[in-house]
Every structure is written in structure tokens, then in C-alpha cells.
Amino acid sequence: MTDPRPSRPAVPPIVLASAFLFDDTEALARAAGARDDHLYTRWSNPTLSALEQVVAELEGAERALCCGSGMAAMSLALLAALPSGGTLLTQRELYGGTHELVEKLLPGFGYRVIRASMDELVQAAAALEPGSAIHLEIPSNPSLRVADLPAIRAAGPPGTPIVVDATFATPINLRPLEHGATLSAHSATKYMGGHHDLLAGVVSGSGALMERVWTLRTLLGPVLDPAAAYRLWRGLETLELRVVRQCETAETLARRLAEHPAVAHTHHPCLPGHPDHALAARLLRSGGAVLSFELAGGYEAAARVADRLRVFAQGPSLGGVRSLVSWPAGVSHRAMSEDERRAAGVSGGLLRLAVGIEAVETLWDDLEQGLRA
Known part of the structure; x- marks a missing residue:
């Protein structure tokens, strides 16, 4: 039944439902085969969708996906960007958690990791073989170094995915996708949330890689809780x-x-x-x-x-x-x-x-x- 009133809520409703109900078998089956329909919150949720639309606009992206922490966002982005058995080039100046991810976790999954100093990244990108990916942190934590994203993009093999952690910059100071990045990732716990009262991460981009991020999020399960999604949406307002x-x-x-x-x-x-x-x-x-x-x-x-x-x-x-x-x-x-x-x-x-x-x-x-x- 359609609500005849011409008003709408000023803020996104917090939809806490883990599952969504349907009137008949055909509608349920149709939703199960459509990524755009809300069926199960691990797949999608109206509160998350409202948040993800705002994030995509901030990032200048076709699509954004939210998850349960910044490390979840970085993990999903890197796993989406790396081909099976591929090589990751990243900088030496990294946040400690990301350092552990690329040094301890990724090699155990069969990925090769190359580390380069900030001043060697362009040269290292030029030496990469096809089937690689690049990860950058702009600015770096805590040394505040700035990687030359456009130069690294130009130096690497054509089509090499570049994942940029722009947490320190925020979309206010840097929109990585406009400078050659393939995926932009943030710990939204930080500036996007802005009040030390939530854990969240976001990944933005387009095309097949974002579809892969969605698949990884769905299968691995680090979806953002709808109540936290609302608090993050509210943080983005300021x-x-x-x-x-x-x-x-x-x-x-x-x-x-x-x-x-x-x-x-x-x-x-x-x-x-x-x-x-x-x-x-x-x-x-x-x-x-x-x-x-x-x-x-x-x-x-x-x-x-x-x-x-x-x-x-x-x-x-x-x-x-x-x-x-x-x-x-x-x-x-x-x-x-x-x-x-x-x-x-x-x-x-x-x-x-x-x-x-x-x-x-x-x-x-x-x-x-x-x-x-």
C-alpha cells in the first residue's frame, strides 16, 4: 500500500531487520536473483544503501560499499584487486595494521609482496609484471609522506589496479579515483564518522572490481551494522x-x-x-x-x-x-x-x-x- 502523504523522513530510517519478507514465492525468488533488492542484510540493507549512495557521491565513484571496519575495507579492496597468486607493490611507510596484513596474511594466501620506499615507488611500479596490483597510503601513517599517485599510475603496467587508502586525506582533501586509483578505501571509523563512536570502513570504485568487493563482503561477512551505518551517515553531514x-x-x-x-x-x-x-x-x-x-x-x-x-x-x-x-x-x-x-x-x-x-x-x-x- 502506497503512503499518500507527500512527506518523507529527513534522515534515513534505521532498518534493523536481518531478513526481508515477501508476499509470494515468485517475488522472493526474484529478489534472490537480483542484487538491487533487499533480501538479507549481509547482501544489502536500506540504511546501508542510503549511506553508500552518499559515500559514492563524496568519492566521485560509481559505487561504494560499507563494511565493519577500516581493516575489513582494506582487506576486501586488496583481495579484490589481486589476481590469484599475484604480486602486490606497496610502500614501506604504512599503518601498523596494514603492515601486518601485507607481511603476515597475504603471503600466507600465496601472494607476493614488494615493499618500496616512497622515493622508489615510481621505479618499482615501472618494473612490475602484468598481474600485479599497487597499494598506496596517502598520506602515510604517521610519517605523512605523499605518494605520487599520477606518476605511479603512468609508470605501472596498463590496467594495473591501484588501491589507495585515503583515510588521512578524507574525500575532502583527495578523491583518489580522479587521480588514477582503481579503488579508494577508508577507515570510516576516523574522519567520516568523526566522533569515536563507531567502527566502519568503505570501499569505492566501479565495474568488475566493485562487484568482486561485493562478493567478498557477502561471502566473508564483514557487513556494517545498520545502526552504525546511520551514525556514519550522520557523521558525513558535518x-x-x-x-x-x-x-x-x-x-x-x-x-x-x-x-x-x-x-x-x-x-x-x-x-x-x-x-x-x-x-x-x-x-x-x-x-x-x-x-x-x-x-x-x-x-x-x-x-x-x-x-x-x-x-x-x-x-x-x-x-x-x-x-x-x-x-x-x-x-x-x-x-x-x-x-x-x-x-x-x-x-x-x-x-x-x-x-x-x-x-x-x-x-x-x-x-x-x-x-x-
Whole structure:
């Protein structure tokens, strides 16, 4: 029965049903053979569909699919992009969880993994054989390096799938598909959700690869819960507002930290001394809301500063409205060996700041008093 009222809800309804009911056998059978009909929430759900439409528009993509975490999104994207027994080229500067995925899990599935430094990626892409895939993290976590996506696209074999983790950039600062990526993946737990109250991941793209992502999501099962999907949809309503402010604040803090006598080195693409400063200016709308800085005293100095901070809370993750400080060597990258951390740009004295929406002077005052330790 059609509702005669001309109104509609201002927000997507949260459809908690795991299964959908039909009036007759023919309708049920038709839905079972059609990907566009809602039959079972592991396949599709109205709340997820509303969210995925918004994500696709943000990414400039034909299609987007949501799943239960950022690592689920990255796993699905890489498994979809890699042919059986294929080779994956990725960078050395990676988030610790992704490092474990490509070093421990993929080789066990029969994939070959090649790691290259950021400055060697174009050359490494040119040396790839057909049947390979490329994975990039733009910007990298936590060293904030920026891979030259267009140059890597041009150097690799024609048709080589490129998966870009653009979590740090967000669709506000980078739409990877417009620069040569085949699939764009995000930990939507971070900026897209924006409030530290959900776990989610998204993959965007088009064609056969996205169909493969859908198949993998359906068979492996990491579908996003409809209630979390609604919270993510709500977070996207304020994404640009939050990200623009967070990025502006992060750039101000990065410039001030770069001049602070207690800081040995500051990492953020906005800084003229950053190795990818010119590339970031071409590729990114902003260098992002994460920055990192190194203290000459190593772990002891980093711990001393972090423990004195009062506005920056200590914790993992990023992208929420509250500012966080983290020690990558002991948290996100602790599973790496010392040599692997060094190759990833993670020293014992490195602190990562995930900037929230607090006033810039409030955050700077906190950093100044912390650095007096």
C-alpha cells in the first residue's frame, strides 16, 4: 500500500531487520536473483544503501560499499584487486595494521609482496609484471609522506589496479579515483564518522572490481551494522565542516612546532621542508589534520611530553572531534621490528597528534606546557 502523504523522513530510517519478507514465492525468488533488492542484510540493507549512495557521491565513484571496519575495507579492496597468486607493490611507510596484513596474511594466501620506499615507488611500479596490483597510503601513517599517485599510475603496467587508502586525506582533501586509483578505501571509523563512536570502513570504485568487493563482503561477512551505518551517515553531514577546521588548526600547530627549540623534527605536508611539499600542494586540498613530531630524547622524552598533556588525550585512532596524542612506536607500529619501524619513519621519540576541533590556542597552550617537561 502506497503512503499518500507527500512527506518523507529527513534522515534515513534505521532498518534493523536481518531478513526481508515477501508476499509470494515468485517475488522472493526474484529478489534472490537480483542484487538491487533487499533480501538479507549481509547482501544489502536500506540504511546501508542510503549511506553508500552518499559515500559514492563524496568519492566521485560509481559505487561504494560499507563494511565493519577500516581493516575489513582494506582487506576486501586488496583481495579484490589481486589476481590469484599475484604480486602486490606497496610502500614501506604504512599503518601498523596494514603492515601486518601485507607481511603476515597475504603471503600466507600465496601472494607476493614488494615493499618500496616512497622515493622508489615510481621505479618499482615501472618494473612490475602484468598481474600485479599497487597499494598506496596517502598520506602515510604517521610519517605523512605523499605518494605520487599520477606518476605511479603512468609508470605501472596498463590496467594495473591501484588501491589507495585515503583515510588521512578524507574525500575532502583527495578523491583518489580522479587521480588514477582503481579503488579508494577508508577507515570510516576516523574522519567520516568523526566522533569515536563507531567502527566502519568503505570501499569505492566501479565495474568488475566493485562487484568482486561485493562478493567478498557477502561471502566473508564483514557487513556494517545498520545502526552504525546511520551514525556514519550522520557523521558525513558535518564532514567538510570538521575536516576544514581540523586541517587549518593542524597546519598552524605544525608551523609552530617546527620552530620550537624542544622539537627535533616536525612532519606535515604543509611545511616547506617536507619532502613531498610540492607534490602535496598539487595533489591535496590540504595536508590533513594529523601531524607528527620527533623529540631528541627518544622514548623517555616522548613519554614525558605526552604524560604532561591535558587537552590532548592519550589514545589510539584519529579523526574525531577530540584531539589525541599517540606514541606510534609503542601503539600502532609496535608489532614491527626496530628496523621496520625505522624504514617506516617511526622513531622512538615520535609523537603523533590527531587534531580535533578545539580552539587552536587551547591546543597550542597545551603543547607548550607539555614541551616544558
